[in-house]
Amino acid sequence: MSQENLPKGYEPADIEQKWRDRWEREKTFTPQVPESASGDNTYSIVIPPPNVTGNLHIGHALNLTLQDIMCRHNRQLGKTVLWVPGEDHAGIATQNVVERRLAQEGKTRHDLGRDAFIERVWDWKEEYGENIRKQIKAMGASVDWTRERFTMDEGLSKAVRKVFVQLYKEKLIYKGDYIINWCPRCHTALADDEVDHLPRKGHIWHIRYPLADGSGHLTIATTRPETMLGDTAVAVHPEDERFNHLIGKQIRLPFLDKLIPIIGDSYVDREFGTGALKVTPSHDHNDWQLGFKHKLEFVQVIDDNGMMKENAAQFAGLHKDEARKKVVEELEKLGLLEDIKDYENSVGHCYRCKEVIEPHVSTQWFVAVRSLAQKSRDAVPGDTKIFPETWLKTYYNWLDNIRDWCISRQIWWGHRIPAWTCAACGQLIVEEEDPVTCSCGCSDLSRDPDVLDTWFSSALWPFSTMGWPEKTPELDAFYPTSVLVTGFDILFFWVARMMMMGIHFMGKVPFDEVYIHALVRDAEGKKMSKSTGNVIDPLEMIGKYGTDSLRFTLTAFAAMGRDIKLSEERIDGYRHFVNKIWNAARFALMNLPTKEEGLEKVDLNKVEGVHHQWILHRLESLKQETKKSIRGYRFNDAAQDLYKFIWSELCDWYLELIKPDMQAGGEAKITAQYVLATALRETMLLLHPIMPFVTAEIWAALPLEKGAKANPDIATELYPAERPACVRPDAAERMVMVQEAIVAVRTIRAELNIAPSLRLKAIIRPQDADAAIVLEANRNMIEVLARLESLTIDSQAQAPRISSSQVACGNEIIVPLEGAVDLDAEKARLDKELAKLEKERAMMEGKLSNPNYVQKAPAELVERDRARVEELKNAEEKLKAVRAKFE
């Protein structure tokens, strides 16, 4: 970038690409693993691995931005930072995508066979994995690509296997029959939290079940009549006087002509339906529990395709939905259908394919989580702190109510369960190395066809990515990781399980802190989804507005514990900010020596000139605030502070204030140049974690002082050092006085419709000698920024009879109004100003007249208020004097 031909508007595309390429080529973000481990000088994050075949959505963009801010910031603090990237194999999701593709060729996975199918998935992964990588790069994420991992790569597979075997040997993994959530479409078991409960309109049928002794019937209510063929009991509440005399009797189940018992259980809600509940242990989670409790028969009537089995009387072979209709029809014919009511209830759906879930009894693998969960609970907040704290309760609540984790999935894509069954003796063999023979000598071993839940491998991510189970320097230096940054939607799926595995296998929690960030919603607050069509595609936004704009927008709205409502206009809005920065840099470069020439060194601790002192003072505050905000995950505060400083203070005031210095030349110019270059350079450093690209470009273009060695890459530069001597609240106060004087003139000009081009004469009557000195010292600034022809600073100066006046910081600013000026407008303006002052004074005096306040409030507050009243009185007097002249 050469300063002669800087483009007037910021064009992000090429500049971003240049820096992305550079950072990748130079491996800027690959850390030197320290020899000796010490948590103080290292900082590490593992990326929440996105689905390898997926697309980045705006939530990922936020997630990546926040992690990148933490990483870049901690690099600036001098720490060795490791950010591990990677992708997740996403078992069911990925398999579904590939199966859908096969379906287009008219094939199923069974046509290919297991091995060929898995090969197809790998091909798919190779083809699309690059896509997600590109998107992470586009966001500017400063990850270490040399350490990229995939949940199915060799090392991670080894880790998964070791964990499975060890947990099995510790009896924390077991195999058992259980009623699980079965997706008839995906043909697999789903964990409880993989089931979406969606409201569904349906009916509730009241069905008469004849009593076996012919003494009448008992009417039950059900939303699933087809499951009645698997009923093995009817339950009523033991204290329900309508029915409890029937307990112990039997029902003759229609169609099957089978006798089933009537049982009593307080689980039954007397108010609901008819007060009598049919019990189908094999097709309902609650009935399953009842089945065990009452030692009922378990009868499956629906198979794993959702078809009625051969034991379903005349309904055998029908699909369950078809069977429902037929059952109802037949009941009607038999006169057993008492009533049909419309009813809306929530029905479990497969979170991947949206098919209705069928509770299904089968043999599955489970992790016994109770003890693991307890340890994970106890570790928070002592070893791991959760931000914002409001999620603590949710975390506890979930762990307290956790059930054993079903980890087997009946799909092909994933980590295959390392368990073999001996054909001869039936022994189950679970080993890290593939077994050849059973202990009985038989070599006819068949491997369990199931694979593991995707979250099983994700749960190991913080240590498996660092080389576990090998002992590696990475583990020594970077485990536990510093923070996990994620959305709350996977707090349970993932975070809690990483806690369990980390504690169990590493003996240490996987992260010091967990930061739960917002969910990104659309402008109306709705969740973004492809089907609603309200998604904002990060790549599209990057193309239109640049990565920095997108990142800054997300950061500025990332207030803790609150969702983000995002719309494209906002991103466009912050593009203006990027452009503003760009132009400030353009201005600077036009007024600074070239990089080759270098700056004249100036001692910033001894700079004269209230505007320089002021901006340096503000810069010191900004440095401290930014650091504090980022440390506390208050990203929006950091963004807002930077925005305000750059736009309102640096650009609107400071750049304007130094224009006269630049024109004056000599010492004034040299000082202004040095302060400007310093302020801009340090501001770029502060902003860099949020906006990596534009700051890198500007940084590289700015000149240093003569002879200084330039670091061309801001990404490797340290956070700007503090300059305690530049903390000058006194200078800030003086600056405010000058600013207020300028604003007063501008306000008079605007309200009285005086052309901005017209140079005015102005008089300032300072309130005291100190004010006079300050104003006099900065006379030139006032003249230029207020566009004055002349300025008189004199407490004794006479104001012309017709003039406009305003009091600012106790000083009276007077603009003589010559010729045809609207006197009424000025009178109105003065009245308005007076009313404002009087209102404030009335409030203050009211407060001070309250003896309780004066007694109990801190003395300094009371003092401050009293001073303010005096100030107001003073200003009012001055304005009244002017106002009197108009009458």
Added chain:
RNA sequence: GGGCGGUUAGCUCAGUUGGUAGAGCAUCGGCCUUACAAGCCGAGGGUCACAGGUUCGAGCCCUGUACCGCCCACCA
């Protein structure tokens, strides 16, 4: 049913130990003032959802109400 969050300017939101409300966008008026019209200058706009309580003082703390949203569980 259990839990959590929200309600502040027209819109979107800040507001960190309670001291009398801020920003951006939008609106209105004026400006091509050689970094930026993606800009500059100025202005208007709020009973902080409602009702009580604590306090000298409440947007902030406590209690309750209303509406909105989310999470978990369950709904025969």
